[in-house]
Amino acid sequence: MYSDCVSTPERLIEATRELLWERGYVGTSPKAILQRAGAGQGSMYHHFTGKPELALAAVRRTAQEMRATAEAVLGGPGSPCERIESYLRRERDVLRGCPVGRLTMDPEVVASDALRAPVDETLDWLRERLAGIVEEGQELGEFGSALDGEEIAATIVATVQGGYVLARASGSAAAFDTGIRGLLSLLTPRAPGHDSPTRPRT
Amino acid sequence: MYSDCVSTPERLIEATRELLWERGYVGTSPKAILQRAGAGQGSMYHHFTGKPELALAAVRRTAQEMRATAEAVLGGPGSPCERIESYLRRERDVLRGCPVGRLTMDPEVVASDALRAPVDETLDWLRERLAGIVEEGQELGEFGSALDGEEIAATIVATVQGGYVLARASGSAAAFDTGIRGLLSLLTPRAPGHDSPTRPRT
DNA sequence: GTCTATATACTGATAGAC
DNA sequence: GTCTATCAGTATATAGAC
Numbered sequence: 001m002y003s004d005c006v007s008t009p010e011r012l013i014e015a016t017r018e019l020l021w022e023r024g025y026v027g028t029s030p031k032a033i034l035q036r037a038g039a040g041q042g043s044m045y046h047h048f049t050g051k052p053e054l055a056l057a058a059v060r061r062t063a064q065e066m067r068a069t070a071e072a073v074l075g076g077p078g079s080p081c082e083r084i085e086s087y088l089r090r091e092r093d094v095l096r097g098c099p100v101g102r103l104t105m106d107p108e109v110v111a112s113d114a115l116r117a118p119v120d121e122t123l124d125w126l127r128e129r130l131a132g133i134v135e136e137g138q139e140l141g142e143f144g145s146a147l148d149g150e151e152i153a154a155t156i157v158a159t160v161q162g163g164y165v166l167a168r169a170s171g172s173a174a175a176f177d178t179g180i181r182g183l184l185s186l187l188t189p190r191a192p193g194h195d196s197p198t199r200p201r202t
Numbered sequence: 203m204y205s206d207c208v209s210t211p212e213r214l215i216e217a218t219r220e221l222l223w224e225r226g227y228v229g230t231s232p233k234a235i236l237q238r239a240g241a242g243q244g245s246m247y248h249h250f251t252g253k254p255e256l257a258l259a260a261v262r263r264t265a266q267e268m269r270a271t272a273e274a275v276l277g278g279p280g281s282p283c284e285r286i287e288s289y290l291r292r293e294r295d296v297l298r299g300c301p302v303g304r305l306t307m308d309p310e311v312v313a314s315d316a317l318r319a320p321v322d323e324t325l326d327w328l329r330e331r332l333a334g335i336v337e338e339g340q341e342l343g344e345f346g347s348a349l350d351g352e353e354i355a356a357t358i359v360a361t362v363q364g365g366y367v368l369a370r371a372s373g374s375a376a377a378f379d380t381g382i383r384g385l386l387s388l389l390t391p392r393a394p395g396h397d398s399p400t401r402p403r404t
Numbered sequence: 405g406t407c408t409a410t411a412t413a414c415t416g417a418t419a420g421a422c
Numbered sequence: 423g424t425c426t427a428t429c430a431g432t433a434t435a436t437a438g439a440c
Contacts, residue, residue: 008423008424022309023228023309024226024228024229024307024308024309026225026226026228026229027226027228027229027308027309027310029414029415029416030415030416030417031414031415031416039424040424040425040426041416041417041418041424041425041426042423042424042425042426043423043424043425045416045417045418046423046424047423050416050417051415051416051417097306097307101364101367101371102307104299104366104367104370104371105226105299105304105307105308105367105370106226106229106307107224107225107226107229108229110370110373116371116373119371120371120372120373123367123368123371123372124371124372127368127377144391146387146391146392147384147387147388148383148384148387150380150384151380151381151383151384151387152384152387152388153384154365154368154377154380154381154384155361155381155382155384155385155388156384157364157368157381158360158361158362158363158364158365158367158368158378158381158385159357159360159361159364160360160364161360161363161364161367161368162303162359162360162361162362162363162364162365162367163356163360163364164306165303165306165307165325165360165363165364166325166329166356166359166360166363168306168307168312169303169306169318169321169322169325169326170322170325170326171312171318171322175329175356176360178352178353178356179353179356179357179359179360180357181350181353182349182350182352182353182354182355182356182357182358183357183360183388185348185349185350185353185354186349186354186357186385186388186389187388189346189348190348210405210406231432231433231434232433232434232435233432233433233434241406242406242407242408243406243407243408243434243435243436244405244406244407244408245405245406245407247434247435247436248405248406249405252434252435253433253434253435
């Protein structure tokens with residue numbers, strides 16, 4: 001818990017962030033939040049108008065955090081290709097899923113423009129950031145010039161998000177890693193033994 | 203609803219399938235199921251021991267249906283590459299998400315071996331099926347021999363599953379299609395203008 | 405087989421004491 | 423600011439009439 005670390009609103013937001021990650025919006029009750037935060041009903045309804053507002057604060061912070069984590073790698077040193085590989089290989093709590101992406105499977109989040117907005121904006125930002133890096137890499141000859149930056153960026157983000165699904169289904173992080181290795185093998189074909197087809201399929 | 207089509211157990215299962223797809227397990231109450239099925243409490247608890255058993259019947263059927271739908275394309279006519287492309291481009295209710303994959307974000311499903319099993323088995327079957335087709339395509343020279351069938355299969359399934367996430371986040375099916383196009387461009391590089399790098403990155 | 409009652413616990417929130 | 427009390431409604435069943 002956070003019972004003796006920070007202010008009550010802060011503890012409420014952190015407890016909500018954890019529960020939204022573990023159980024989603026529909027699966028998270030105010031009672032569970034209060035217990036985890038070590039607060040009473042009165043505190044929560046004093047600082048927030050209710051569950052929706054508290055969840056919004058939590059989602060915004062989680063989205064911001066994910067963005068910062070990604071930027072730390074994507075804006076770091078290395079060639080475009082290396083930065084994308086670092087992003088894909090970065091350490092993740094795979095079996096917990098993506099705290100932002102998982103919200104898209106929650107009916108109440110998707111139904112609320114306010115709650116969905118931070119999710120949408122974060123994934124959109126990530127795609128654009130990756131698209132720019134792919135295009136940068138194309139100018140350096142790291143990626144085929146026939147590729148479309150935005151498409152590849154969407155594929156990268158989708159593979160990561162779907163990797164969480166495979167991992168959670170199987171109960172093992174291995175499936176996530178397998179999907180990522182496959183994507184990397186497509187993005188960075190190995191030379192000199194590489195023999196990708198030079199003609200379209202028959 | 204199904205009030206006058208089939209047997210009561212059947213209506214209960216179909217109503218549960220819809221609700222699990224829309225709202226997940228934690229977001230689906232027996233009351234909602236009964237209303238959608240047009241049945242009373244007594245009927246449900248006469249035919250099923252409770253929500254978990256009913257959900258299990260629903261999940262099993264949904265998993266089986268997804269498998270049959272995939273097999274219809276993957277076992278159909280065409281070259282390996284064409285069949286994979288058909289699978290990726292097949293019509294989908296993108297904004298509704300994947301009725302099987304979305305269950306992996308549900309804490310109660312993941313916590314229950316019985317409920318998770320059909321999900322795991324279906325996604326696992328799909329990966330193995332795709333891996334075999336990729337390897338078949340490699341023998342025909344459609345895919346680079348340096349690729350790993352299981353890895354590419356995991357990437358394909360992950361991209362589809364993650365595509366749903368992107369689509370639901372943005373509220374538009376376009377993001378799904380963009381990710382799929384990116385994957386296809388990586389899987390089937392265009393000739394003769396294809397100029398993927400012949401050496402690893404610097 | 406299906407229905408209506410009944411039961412216990414939880415959900416999400418409000419009221420008012422301290 | 424935080425607490426406890428209270429509340430109408432829901433979640434997930436069980437009991438027993440028909």
